[in-house]
Amino acid sequence: MTRNPISIPHTIWPADDLRRAEKEAADALGLTLYELMLRAGEAAFGVARAAWPDATRWLILCGHGNNGGDGYVAARLAQAAGVDVTLLALESDKPLPEEAAHAREAWLNAGGVIHSDDIEWPDAVDLIIDALLGTGLQSAPRPQVAALIARANAHPAPVLALDIPSGLMAQTGATPGAVIEATHTVTFIALKPGLLTGKARDVTGTLHCHALGLERWLDAQSPDIIRLDASQLGRWLTPRRPTSHKGDHGRLVIIGGDSGTAGAIRMAGEAALRTGAGLVRVLTRLENVGPLVTARPELMVDELTPQSLDAALAWADVVVIGPGLGQQAWGKQALRKVESCRKPMLWDADALNLLAFNPDKRHNRVLTPHPGEAARLLNCSVAEIESDRLLSAHRLVKRYGGVVVLKGAGTVVAAKAQPTAIIDAGNAGMASGGMGDVLSGIIGALLGQKFSPYDAACAGCVAHGAAADRLAARFGTRGMLATDLFSTLRRVVNPDVIDVNHD
Template structure:
């Protein structure tokens, strides 16, 4: 498998400031008036909600003071013209409107539209509520009257549509600024904002629809994206040649499985085998080796007590996965140190990462796969701080430790040595259960063993893992989803 193998297509993501730069280029260089962009935004949003809920005929719109509020007035005017029962609530007095937003408000009023004083109970009678309060313009925690308006939306029993970005959600990081509107549909304009796809963004944005507003492609190409979005589905690895033999597909050594944790090592090893590694060995406690071989006879399981035994296994391996069920002990430290001395490609997870945090070092030949808690230990921070800006955390981890970093969580981020971070939205809350990280470790190690470079192995591995979880959840539900439920979907996906 060559280094030019590209298993996924990537879609650009941008910071809010970068999209504002596109808006300015569209106005100044492409000659599209700001008022026309606003009209197109409102029309796109109204078309999207009509397509999603074709039977609806009642609409409430919450309008703020800026251009996001202007977009809302356009939606209200179009809905009213289509015969809908429309109610507009101005969270900011219309007297404070300026520029294109003022023009949109005046056009709505000239068409006979009324603007009501905000009373939370009133809009609850509508089928659809449109959030046009802040969009991407918010950079501080909501408080006071605005926070009261946003919290009132949480009691709304109908459908909620956010324009551009749910109000209260930080467009660059996906962090909720105190409180935020929880939308079922977000119609975002010109280009995709990266905060919609990681952290709390996935939950608060709901389904995301992009309306490019007819901005010319050359305007977008002039602005470099700050992240790349991975697709929800992937294609598997290329077909194997007829003359294939197991030696062509690498030998993964999984290091872990301390007392009481042999299952973690087994799951990682089986995942590596299920995605196509030619051979898979396990280095574990002597008491576990024979039990693992009985449970999965295709695995070569070895009891390891000292350096000579692990060294013999490392000499036969092509990739090493360290961490599943490893724990933190002198035995574990010896195994990790031996793996580091081997100069083989490494995948580090779980206590492999915790041991690294205790004795930091840097390497370009490993893939680190921390969840936010492990990332916090690696950076001497806290999980809450990691979640405040997952993009920054992934970048700092890569800069400090080298290699490729996979920051797991809602909207997993993959950061390589060069280029933009990659974001994967596949996966579901059912995967918040023990063993899921062990499966991912094995998947990535199995792909590395088959010749993918580290960044592509991490990228495809994360996509396969999340998509397998989604397939397993569709088959039996999210609650009660087990890590081992992913093994059969993984085999199907890597062969498609």
């Protein structure tokens, strides 16, 4: 999924709230809902013409709601501009909403023709407009709609989805059934969460957002969901004072690396160094000490024993535990001692799996589960986690406290009394071993640099994804290794000196 950077805001509205707010905003600005529909249709037409200027034969699929009304407006404008428009509409026993009925009538009055949804499609189609379902979807599309969706997906013409790809749920990004695979999506008024998390990246294509002239009203509101991307790194990662020293940038201890998993603890440690940690101590198995020091001599590496752990916990400003920890007695004993630490902590990997067996709640901790670990922590299925990622993150906060980073496409960061953040960075190349260990080191390093747990999680996730995005732009996503991120991470966490166009 890509986006039009000029038109994508950093605020996100819960889908239900936005539906209610639309009328309130229109009333406040002296607009009718039909006028907003006209603006939506105009915005859709503008995106289509800009993206596909040579497309002269459009197929427009209209549903029996206001999303279909947007389609009628776009159809009328396209036909007036000389486009050959074929419009298919779903029929229903229920009357159209008032605004959509006006748009339908205007289309007919302009000489437009409405075809039933079961006609043969024209032989030549340059562009398909999806105006079938909109943001009110609550369940899988019914068979009649699913058949149209499948046919559109199988067609070689590009697809522009209006407001949201039909079949994608606006609040959650879940796809309970058939879903349009759009080439571009233009959403109206504001971003919805489901456009940025869950299955969104598979189906939205290039994302545009058009506020329909409601910017002034929207700017006066305070929605509790935010979009975070690489453009915001400079607000967190400001230049260091010239006289700063390593003690100013945090003493971090990282605990893990059971037999056979030295790589996990090494990646977490090096990521912390590359993110600017002042001093990083690693406690691990004795057999790992020599290889780790050889691979990265800047790490201070000791064998994990009760004595070394006591000393490290007294010395450290921040504790990271979990990468390669395992679930045997060795790891369990270390976690039991760390549990009583009052310093800022990050728990990942097997620390989370062990936490699922002995749940507790504390507020000095960042948890970084992937969906499988989140399912174990909440004693539910991965499908339940993925069906509503924002809700799942908040359930984890309620049960375990602190800050929760629910990893995945559209990572969610949640904490009590903080906006829910969706991370709009990262790519499919990150679906490989070790990426979570790198993220643990990044967030741990930021905690040591006196970031709050929430800010460390947000900035760390953005930096992690942005480093991967820089790599993908150069080499593609297939074959990306977690350690490859070190080459771009250092540049990402120094945004004041980065030339964003070059590596």
